[in-house]
Amino acid sequence: MFGNKRIACWMSEKKSQKVKWAEFEQVCSNYGYELFKLDLEKDIENQGPFSVFLHKLTDIIALANQGDAKSKNTINLVENYISTHPEIIVIDPIPNVRQLLDRYKAYSIIHATDLHKHGVFTPNFCEITTSNNQKTVEELNAACVTYPFICKPSLGHGSKKAHEMLIVFNEGNLRDCKPPCVAQAFINHNAILYKIFIVGDQYYFVERPSLKNFHASDQKTIFFDSSDVSKADSQSSLSVLDLEDEQIPKTRPDPIILGKIACTLRKAFKMDLLGVDVVIENFTGKYAIIDVNAYPGYDGFPNFYHALLKCIVDQVNSGINTERKHNLKVDCLNIIKTN
Ligand SMILES: Nc1ncnc2c1ncn2[C@@H]1O[C@H](COP(=O)(O)OP(=O)(O)OP(=O)(O)O)[C@@H](O)[C@H]1O
Ligand SMILES: O=P(O)(O)O[C@H]1[C@H](OP(=O)(O)O)[C@@H](OP(=O)(O)O)[C@@H](O)[C@@H](O)[C@@H]1OP(=O)(O)O
Ligand SMILES: [Mg+2]
DSSP: OOTTOEEEEEOOHHHHTTSOHHHHHHHHHHTTOEEEEOOTTSOSGGGOOOSEEEEOOHHHHHHHHTTOHHHHHHHHHHHHHHHHOTTSEEESOHHHHHHHHBHHHHHHHHHTSSGGGGTEEOOOEEEEOOSOHHHHHHHHHHTTOOSSEEEEESBOSSSGGGGEEEEEOSGGGGGGOOSSEEEEEOOOOTTEEEEEEEETTEEEEEEEEOOOOOOOOSOOOEEEEGGGTSSTTOOOGGGSOOGGGGGSOOOOOOHHHHHHHHHHHHHHHTOSEEEEEEEEOTTTOOEEEEEEEESOOOTTOTTHHHHHHHHHHHHHHHOSOHHHHHHSOOOHHHHOBOO
16 A cells, blocks of 8 residues: 555654654655564664655664674664665664764854854863863863853763753863763853754744853852753743843744754755754853753644654655755755745
């Protein structure tokens, strides 16, 4: 019935549990596609043929990078299969996902875009690679990272540890940073964050809770788990504004700037499924990109499965490979729909 119009899908058990499979299958079927879950424990060839591979392999790629033999083998099998079937549309290409796993690399890619022309920046950042505090002070100074800063594990996905962070308020507590990690200047933004969810040429943004304003001081380091802060229903005590900050006026986000960010980062990362975390800096009104995620949760994205299928069909119909497609010049404001 579907011929080779088959979509193979792989994601972690945790993510899989959040998928409404019956609805997703129905939407695929409406677009003429059969959806099936690829089993990476079994021979891939025997499960083919398929024309589209939709995946979130970030955890396995991260484990493979850390030397885990089973994960290395799995990724090798997947990459070999893809290279012997170059006609398969892969969303998103594994080498492109790989570069997102390293926060330093990801911030460097954002920094190299021309988004600064639109009042958008990525906060000053540097890598912390040593426990030698004097060396770290030099690195921080060279990159103009001031206090307070957020210290994030270099590895941005793939384990609980990737989300264990700290806010460092002074030089005296630099020893709390456990390399390899990235120090990123803290941007005061009155505890409101915007998540831009990108699906090919469509995007949508939602407002989420975030961290309150902080200032350099002699206070002790704050340790937190990022997954407790900016989910739709998060109620972290770190998000409660100090009394004097409640008066700071709220800036409404400009959908055109968020669209520009979506379009620019889609091209820069050469990926279709991306989540971008943006905060608006108090008083300057500038937009700071603080995090980019592969295949995020899309919580709140209206008709997400339709958007995903449109993205898949666009790729299939383009008749050219992903690498070339993302290199095409496109007019950002035409291709990104506002919500
Ligand atoms: N530079 C920054 N300035 C101010 N607040 C920040 C900054 N970076 C991160 N935050 C806050 O910390 C939270 C977690 O940071 P980040 O998004 O980098 O973590 P993460 O583990 O990659 O999260 P996720 O993958 O769930 O999006 C953000 O949601 C935001 O509230
Ligand atoms: O937990 P949620 O469903 O919301 O999705 C989160 C997603 O987990 P998932 O892979 O299980 O979807 C996370 O992936 P890992 O870093 O853990 O790989 C990361 O992309 C978060 O940014 C997403 O949160 P959001 O940015 O969308 O709020
Ligand atoms: Mg985030």
